[in-house]
Amino acid sequence: MEYIHNLPTMDLMRSEKMMFVQLILPVESAHRAVSYLGQLGLMQFRDLNDEKSPFQRTFVNQVKRCAEMSRKLRFIKDQIHKACLTPSSNSSSQSDTDLEELEIQLAEHEHGLSEMNANSEKLQRTYNELLEFKMVLQKAGDLLLPSESPMTAQDTELKDNVHISNDYADTSSLLDQEMLNGPSNQCGVGFVSGIIPKSKVLRFERMLFRTTRGNMLFNQAPAYDQILDPATNEMVEKTVFIVSFSGEQVRIKILKICEAFGANCYPVPEEMTKRRHITQEVLSHLSDLKTTLEAGLCHRDKVLTSIGFHLPKWMNMVKREKAVYDTLNMLNFDVTKKCLVGEGWCPIFSKTKIQEALQRATCDSNSQADIIFHVKDSVESPPTYFQTNNFTYAYQEIVNAYGVAKYQEANPAVYTIITFPFLFAVMFGDWGHGICLLLGALILIVREKKLGSQKLGSFMEMLFGGRYVLLLMSLFSIYCGLIYNEFFSVPFNIFGSSAYRCRDATCSESRSIGLVKYHDTYPFGVDPSWRGSRSELPFLNSLKMKMSILFGIAQMNLGIILSYFNARHFRSLLDIKYQFVPQMIFLNSLFGYLSLLIITKWCTGSEADLYHVMIYMFLSPFEDLGENQLFWGQSFFQVILLLLAVIAVPWMLFPKPYILKKLHSERFQGRTYQSLETSDIYTDRDYDSASQSDPEEFDFTEVFVHQMIHTIEFVLGAVSNTASYLRLWALSLAHSELSTVFYEKVLLLAWGYDSLVIRLVGLAVFAFATAFILLMMETLSAFLHALRLHWVEFQNKFYSGDGYKFEPFSFAALNDGED
């Protein structure tokens, strides 16, 4: 016993010892000190400025500047993304660009980029307009052509616009002729030419027709090219139109309608030479603009690429600076206003590292004053810190999902590492499926580095995070599969021959009375003769149910023993004598006795009915057992156990509250006056939290009710938790049956046919069913139930789980969190 008590502490069993420290930082070295501490990542700062709003804090301006800078960086990142450039991410070394320099640079870059964007937008718009003008010129030329010859005689210097409607081609020319032949038609006849999106043409024409009461001619032709619409950034089909009308009022109306419909009007001269002249101008203008635009885009891309080179580093820097200022905001200025005071938690083993980092900060910032670092006492409970590696991290997260361990209490993760995959395997036992899981786990582990640096989807991320859990689960599944003797539900004779054979040479009675056991027991696992027999289920059910009970009792006993170690660590003799001992007695006198009966029945091969024994142990304990007797003196033994169990219940319930009350009154007997305490500004707040355990008050009813709840929970829980372990049997049965069904009714059925196609189809269906139903659904199901068994049945024997996690100020955690 003494040997166990003198063992060194186990890794991961209890939280690292934490200490509460106070830091006094001179202002000039404060920033550097905090950023070095961030790199170290071992100190959790307490927020001393809790009550203040974010705008009342000291460094609010710096935080705002950092936020502004990160906004600019995001804008630049957006621009790079829009320009479809791939950012060349190089994690270069920390060349310390100053923060102010970076700010100025970023402002310049942002300004430059916005200017470039605005310019190119303007250019693009002009380019579009010219393009439309060009199209209008060309198409309008075609439309105006028929009326060219008769009109050349007239003077066309005026802005006369003739409307020609294509639909009424024949009549229009007549109309034209009529109009043109009339010499007095010079003034008032005009045309408006322009371009409008194709989708609006019909409505446009109808509206024009209505407003001009039909006194117009509408001519249209589709533009041969698509035009980029600057608003929606997509290519739109447009139609060139020419509206001929007469009258000045009509012209104003038509122009307004054009504006309403978003049609762009361009003046088209009627003379061909003039048109050609203008077309040439427009074309040359267009090519100029195109080159300018391209040059502009090229330049912008170059600028973006050069910025993009530095972008990840800058973003990192800004993130860190913001984090440092946020942390600095948690500190307080002291009376002289020349130092910042901070408080926080750090593990005891990191003391030298922290002191060294602070020393470095003092040197690097050329500060005259040293940073003071000293340990303080704290009233509140420290945070819990477990040092985990890649392997144990997943298990610790599984335990933390239920509740973070109280400071220095036993960590169930130590045993969960083995028992969780093991209970999973009890429910999943099939070594064929286990090999599939093993392959999956090995793939994840071998590609650890590659997958770790990528960004994965949420499902893959969970799977990747639990790769070591998966590995152990698969290894134990293979072991349990060998024991259950199931390879995709097929048994094998790996460990020797079966122990059963026919009673005589003719095997005549094998289908009525069955085989006989002639040999020693099959050495490893379930005998292969059972598979497919009619009595397979009764045998396996009995075996698996009893196995579940035995595992359950074992795990619950482990839980109670862990509560003993907790009580010993926290030096609570009360808990040991009045909680641990009666709990052990109660559980083992009832359900430990059941386990004993099970094992005895197996060893002796007796035909005793254990249900009967257990039930009548309570109903009529003094009755003779008769043929249900397993060993000599059993009834006497049972009576003793029953008495012990009955005594254990009040033993758990009554003594502890009364003794606590007695201890409390002894401790505070002489204290009729409250002692004067020196007021310390920093511990003022601490006293508030201490007031809850007010020395004058001891609520006996509360303590008693708490103890009663605890007792009832344990007593009732003993029955319900034991029964809950039967899910090990239930899921194992379900898995085995599903596997059998898929094998016999899919694969064997399909293999019975001669056709190759049916065989392949059967194989494919078998593969899909196995992969999705057995490998995925059953895995998740068994995972969940094993998890529940750990969280509830195992942990409620000893775990309180009401601590809080240690979250140090760390740059590494920053990156993980934001990504």
Next chain:
Amino acid sequence: MGFLVTTLIFVLVGIIASLLTRICCNKGPSTNLLLLTLIITATVCCWMMWAIVYLAQMNPLIVPILNEEE
């Protein structure tokens, strides 16, 4: 092989495994204790599983009764 012999084999495998981990990954007494705990837990779990199935088949109350088709 009997029950006791196989139990001894399990114990032996456990001892060998703990010696191997002591040789390969010796990272201080606290880590060693953790590894030892893990190996003991795994050995005990595996042995229990085997022992339960073995004991259940030692003196069976029912025997396999073959199906009609076969």
